[in-house]
Amino acid sequence: MADGHIIAIDTYGAQRVTDPQTGKIVSAYKLGYTSAVTAVLLALYGTNARDVSPKQASYRYLQIDGDVVVRHGHILLTLTANELAKAEQIARQSHRAGVFLWRDKKWWAFPDSNHADFTEPGYRSGPTFNPMGFRPPSPSTGVRECVVTGIIAERSQREEGGSVWWWLLGETYPHRDLLKQHGARFSGKRKAWYYVGAELPAAIRALVTSEAQPDVDEPSAASASPLLTIFGGRIGGKEYASNGDIILRGENGIFATRTTWIDRNDKPETVWEFDLPPQERVGNPLPVIQKALQTNNAMYSLYTRKWHFEQPDKVAVLDALAAEVPFNDDEPCTVDEAAVILGLQVKETPTNEPPARLFEMDETAYARHELETADSKPIPTGTRGKVVRLYNHNAKHGWSYDVDFENIGVCWCFERELTPYEPIPGIKIVRGAVVPPGAALPPTDAEIKRTLIEYRQQPTPIDPPVAPNDPDMDEQQSVAPVDAPPAIRVIKPAVMPADGEPLDAIQTAIREAKRENLQTLPAVHYSTGRMTPIEQAYVGELTGSITGEVFCFGYAVHEGIAVFINMAGPRMGVEAIRAKLSKGEQVSVVPPDAPAVELTAGEGNSGMYHPYLHYLPEARFASLILVHDWAVTPNYGGKSTTFIFRTSAEQATAKLKHHITQLVNIPVFDVWSAYLYEAGQKAMLVRKTRSAGGVDLLSVDLDVDAWTRLITGGLEQKIIRLPELAV
Incomplete structure (x- = not known):
């Protein structure tokens, strides 16, 4: 049937129901109740189809005699031109057709009451497969014939130098034995025969009536055109994103962004990421776009829920396409350009x-109404004054002045408060305001001025210019400014108890330091190097409902709280340990030879650790050091605790001095x-923590009162002295 037309009709598949006429169980096809599919099938099959829908059923059930081809939820039929016209006429009378026509190598939805012509089906609302290999039957004759006369051979080669595939379409069914004998295979997915080889065998080529081959004269166009199908055939524009990425816009509403990802090996990777248009877009190009993405081997990311190209060859082709598209000139025009255009x-x-x-400087001004100075001295109406300072203009309150009123003093006044x-x-003159009953009175000028002064919004004064021959200027320049001596605060030390009286920890430390004659110790000069290794050694295995073996190479615990943990192992296991500790678990x-030790950040303490992670992707091994927030960001505002990693006595001494200075x-x-x-250790302000794995960690009590007493007591007992200033 060379002039045949293939249609697809929506169905929910076959189902066994009871025929209401005969009461027998029959096999029927389940159809939609609101579409035109039932009416179309009854009109095409005639007496070979019967409606066996039970009463009060939500669907229509149709029993069809003869061979029926159902693929992917659609009944496939081959119609003549008259049958196609009849089906189209019936579909136009329904709200939704549910019938699709295969034409120009794509599916088209039949016209209905809302669409006057054939349209592309919406997203997931129609078939998406090629029906040419299924040989759908005719509803009137029941004969399964091919709608294509002869055999068409399509040559396919995805890449240069790759395998050549020949797809054989058309009337291949009568020649299936010959095709199989000469090496051709049948594809169940495409319902078509194919042959892999540079040339078709002579016996198969004798069956071919026409051959479709790509244009070998334009390889660049052949490689670029498949990607252009993603954009609806043409790239409509190019622009920069806010972060500098390049964005391409397709004619069908798709957007492609050239960006950089971090791959699984922690290396940057250039990709093209696609943002699909909304489903409600006119024409709904989503099915075509998704098919084009799949055809071009685009990858779908479950993490970003977007399609993307990460293959270097695909990225290079898209880069070449993007280079040919100029950037959009969306910059707004100037006012003059807009005036010319309009x-x-x-x-x-x-x-x-x-x-x-x-008013100007030294002019006379009078109080327009009762005023008051900044120190609340009253200024009666009409009081005479002299302008002694000018202020800049305020957009809301206008000009203002400093006026020296006779026998009262200087008052900052708005110009509206003065009269010449x-x-x-x-x-x-009494100044007031008229307001409705119950409304709040507006602020007075005195209240406004107090508010401006309080919030430092008073206009800036205009200093009067100094005359060139003003003798006061020379006198002022001849007097050198005298720096005020810096303020010195004297803190008296606590009096040491007499011999035999009890001492507290600070006093005991001071007395022992004096007995050991520590005042002769020189100043500490420490290295300026930035990197100092911390010792580490295997301690044991970390456990806690995790997968994989995670090993501990050092830890430190202060009052039951882990302040330092050094671990290594598989990345998933290390991250699991980190997550548990971050949540306070x-x-x-x-x-290997001692009881287990519990490590925790403390009950209810979450997010207390600073991670230092190093990942070895080749070995899939991660090394992680967790340091408590107390050690990384000490709190010098109150009584708290911090820590010192002691690599040497000199380094620890210098670090302690830094903490005390802060x-x-x-x-x-x-x-x-x-x-x-030394005295801090004797006063128990510096203590060694419980640690393992070669870690030497000191805890430091940041008690400002205790350390101040330790310093003032050392000065009072002449253990330490103020350094002499060089003259």
Whole structure:
């Protein structure tokens, strides 16, 4: 049937139901109730189809006699031109057709009451397969014939130098034995025969009536055109994203962004990522776009839920396509350019210049109404004054001045509070405001001025210019400014108890330091190197409901809280340990010859660790060091605890001096470092923590009062002295 037309009709498949006429169980096809599929099938099959829908059924059930081909939820039929016209006429009377026509190598939805012509089916609302190899039957004759006369051979080669595939379409069914005998194979997915080889065998080529081959004269167009199908055939524009990435816009509404990802080996990787248009877009190109992406071997990421190209060859082709597209010129035009385009005249915006000032320096001004100075001295109406300072203009309150009123003092006044005219005796001016009943009174000028001064929004003053021959200027320049001596705060030390009286920890440390004569210790000079290795050694295995073996190479615990953990193992296991500790849960380290030790950040303490992670992708091995927030960001604002990783006595002494300098409000000199280090340990302000794996960690109590007493006591007992200043 060379003039046949293939249609596909929606169905939910075959189902056994009871025929309401005969009461027998029959096999029927389940169809939609609101579409035109039932009416179309009854019209095409005639007496070979019967409606066996039970009463009050939500679907229609149709029993069809003869051979029926159902593929992917659609009944396939081959129609003549008259049968196609009849089906189209029936579909136009329904709200939804549910019938599709194969034409020009794609499916088209039949016209309905909402669409006057054939349209592309919506997203997931129609068939997406090629029906040419299924040989659908005719509803009138029941004969399964091919709609293509002869055999068409399509040559396919995905890449240069790759295998050549020949797809054989058309009337291949009568020649299936010959095709199989000469090496051809049948594809169940495409329902077509294919042969792999540079040339077709002579016996198969004799059956071919026409051959479709790609244009070998334009290899660049052949390689680029498949990718252009993703964009609807043409790239409509190119622009930069806010972060500098390149964005391409297709004619069908798709967007492609050239960006950089971090791959599984922690290396940057250039990819093209696609953003699909919304489903409600006119014409709904999503099915075509997704098919084009699949055809071009695009990859779908479950993490980003987007299609993308990460293959170097695909990225290179898209880069070449992007290079041929100019960037969009979306910059806004200027006002003058817009005026020329629109043919309009631009009206100049008037400049709002402040009004002229009413008073100048040394002019006389009178109080317009009762005023008051900053120190609440009253200024009666009409009081005479002299302008002694000018202020810049304020957009809301206008000009303002400092006026020296006679026998009262200086008052900062708004211009509206002053008048250049001498008041008339017997007339008193009272300023007020009229407001509706119950409404709040507006603020007075005095309240406004107090608010401006409080929030430092007072206009800036205009200093009067100094005359060139002003003798006061020379006198002021001849007097050199005298720097005020810096303020010195004296902190008295606590009096040491007499012999025989009890001592506290600080006093005991001071007395022992004096007995050991620590004042002769020199200042500590430590290395300026930035990197110092921390010892590590195998301690045991970390456990805590994790997969994989994670080994511990050092830890430190302070008052039951783990402040340092050094671990290594498979990355998943290391991340699991890190997650448990970050949530405040506990893990255990099991030494080979000792009881297990619990490690935790403390109950209710989450997110307390700073991670230092190093990943070896070749070995799939991760090394992680967790350091407690107390050690990384010490709190010098109150009584707290921090820690020192001691690699040497000199390094620990210098680090302790740094912490004390940040803590106390008095100067701390380098020559005191040794005294603070030794006396701090005797006063139990510096203690060694419980640790393993070669880690030497000291805890430091950041008690500002205790360290201040230790310093002042050392000065009072002459254990330490203030350094002499070089003259």
